[in-house]
Amino acid sequence: MKSTFEIITETTELFYRFSAELPYKYMQDVFGKDDEVLAEKCLQAPKYGISALLKLIYSLKPDEQKAMALYINKKKSKKF
Numbered sequence: 532m533k534s535t536f537e538i539i540t541e542t543t544e545l546f547y548r549f550s551a552e553l554p555y556k557y558m559q560d561v562f563g564k565d566d567e568v569l570a571e572k573c574l575q576a577p578k579y580g581i582s583a584l585l586k587l588i589y590s591l592k593p594d595e596q597k598a599m600a601l602y603i604n605k606k607k608s609k610k611f
Contacts, residue, residue, distance in 0.1 A: 533604075541603045546584045550577030561602045562595055569595060 533541075548557055554570035562569060569591075576587040588596060 538603065542584070543581070545599070545603060546577065546581060549573050549584075562598045 545561070554573050555565070558565050558570060558573075572587055572590060576583040579586075588599065591599065
């Protein structure tokens with residue numbers, strides 16, 4: 532089981548990826564699909580800060596939320 536720190540770190544890394552890359556670079560990796568509406572949501576979230584990630588998560592369909600959770604769970608955290 533992951534610690535709260537690990538989960539927060541990996542979620543923050545995902546949010547950084549959303550803000551640093553265009554969706555076509557991660558849509559398949561994170562969600563397993565290309566979706567223009569979802570890509571636009573991911574592009575807009577970083578503009579409003581980290582709290583927008585919560586809004587993004589709640590705006591996702593259940594299968595998209597599950598895909599994001601699976602991505603965070605499989606992601607290996609970088610050690611600083």
